[in-house]
Amino acid sequence: MNKSSFGLIGLGVMGRNLLLNVADHGFKVSGLDLDPKQVIAMQSERLEGHQLEAFTSSDDFITSLASPRTIMLLVPAGAIVDQVIESLIPKLDKGDLIIDGGNSHYLDTERREQFLNSKGLLFLGTGVSGGAQGARKGPSIMPGGDFEAYQRVAPIFEAITAKYEGEPCVSYVGRSGAGNYVKMVHNGIEYAIMQSIAEVYALFRSYGFSNTEVKSAFDRYQKGRLSSFLIEITAAILGTKDPEGKGELVDNILDKAKQKGTGKWTSQNAMDLGIAIPSIDMAVSQRALSALKELRVRLSGNKPNPEKINFNTLVEKAEKALYASFAIAYAQGLQQISEASKVYDYQIDLVSVIKLWRGGCIIQSRMLGDLATSFEKESILHLFESSHFKSALTEAVEGLRELVLSGVKNALPIGTLSSSLSYYDTLHCSDLPVNMVQAQRDFFGSHTYERKDQPGIFHHNWSL
Structure with a gap:
């Protein structure tokens, strides 16, 4: 009987979708979850022609896999990952491969790799971005660890990942904890871009423009150089009605943002490395400040009434501000990855990282295609050195400057936009x-x- 070439532990929505994706591409796969409800859900979602089995018994799951085994974990980061690994070790043979696909801390990944290697087992710490939908249709995948281990699973990852102009959005990122490190910084960039978009949205609304009008602006952005997943979903959010019949849903969502830790880890590590990432830092802080809802309500007072502004004028200025903010967030994250690669000897190729972010992941954008070309052809160390971006960024920053001045004048919380502007101005100042x-x-x-x-x-x- 043919055995499965790929096994996955953790059949929540993300795990089920990824396993279905692998099965879509003709691979025989096995899934394991100790919760019978998740196994039943997996079986019900299996399509005709899928070679897919799901188990609640770890022994049956292990038996179903071809040797050397390849097992991916999609379970919550932290102690649970260690518990699953400990439970697997007695059942595995030398040369078997474990892949952690969760948002694990890169130091945990380094520790687990050393531990498993001492047992004769292979390990990859692998960032996966794109959410549940990306897992089903094609995520961006960031594997780090042993290169030979990556080569074993590469045919599967290359098949299931998103494609950008025919190129798979996956490549070997680097040694040891590099994969989880790059995913961590990806999430930090994500924080900064999301908060920048939110602050631009707040500016539109402060001038009295409706969600429908703001949506029209973001629809326009999506057709231009700002085309990206986050711009696209922002437009969709602005057009979504409240199922309770109370206008647009976004207006009825409590303004308290949550976080799972990757943004905080990015900021903490940047401090350790001595790398400035103020846009990301402020985006993390803005989520912490949002949690102080009761205090904010007590302290809030009358805001100045903003002067009238032409809608199309604001649309143009906001487009430039967002272009600059996107570029600055990417610049900060990429510099941090570059420095970490040197300090931790990860041997990360920045061009490869940029390329695998061009599709499938949350921070995918048209700009990243241009970025990949710049870093590849110009051999630059920082995005601001790019001759391709210099003129466009110089012009866009002036739009950002005008928007920041407007926000400050109207007492709006635009910490991330202003931090991005300050970062740009500081790096373009010879004397501080x-x-x-x-x-x-x-x-x-x-x-x-x-x-x-x-x-x-x-x-x-x-x-x-």
Whole structure:
């Protein structure tokens, strides 16, 4: 009897959809979930012609797999991943491969790889982006770890992933925890872009424009250089009616955002590396601030009435602001990945990362296609160095500047847009006021300083 070439543990919506995707492409697959309801759901969703089995028994699941076994985990990140791995080890043989497809912390991935390698088992920490719909129709996949292990599963991943101009949105990301690291930063970029879009939406609404009018603006953006998954779903959200019959649904959603940790991890790690990602940092902070709903209600007062503005003028300025914000979020995330690759010896190819983000994932956009070309042809280290983007970004930043000024004037919470602008201005300033900071540090703590006019380390005996 032919055995399954791919097994998956965790048959929630994401797991079921991914397994159906693999089965769609002619692979024989097996699924495992200890919850009988999930197994029944899996069996009911199986299509005619699928070579797919689902089990509640781990022994039956293991027996159904061809050796060397390939088993992917789609279970919640954290202790559960370790528990599943521990339960599998006694049942596996040397050379079997375990793939963690959840949002695990990259340090956990490094630890698990070392542990499993000591047992003669292979391990890949693999970021998967695209949500439940992407898992079914084609996600973006970011595998990291042992290259030979990746080669074993590559035919399956290349078959099921999204395609961009015929190219699979998957490639070997790098060694050890690189896959989960890149997915972590992907999510950080996602935070920044989502918050930037939300702040632009808030500006439109503050000027009194309806959701229908704002939707028309985002529909227009989707047809141009801002074309992306997040712009597309924003337009759809703005056009969605409340099932309770109370206008548009978005107006009745409580303004308290939740988070699962990847954005926070991105900010924490950037601090450790000494990399500035203020747009991502502020987007994470904005979610934390949103949780303080009761305090915000108590402190809120009358806002100034904004001056009248022509709708088409605002649409144009907002388009430029969003273009700049997208580019700046990508720039920050890519610089962080580049630095981490050096520090952790991940050996990440930035061009490959950009290419696998062009389709299937949450941050996919038309801009990433241009970005891939720039990084590939120009050998640049930072997006702002790109000759392809320079003129377009310079113009777009002025639109961002006008929108930020408008938001500040009208006392609107536009922290991410303003952080993006500050980041851009700071990197385009040859002289920063941190000379004063260095003098202050030397004054109170004898921390020393360097001089502009001569080499060396200096200390001054300051006095009041």
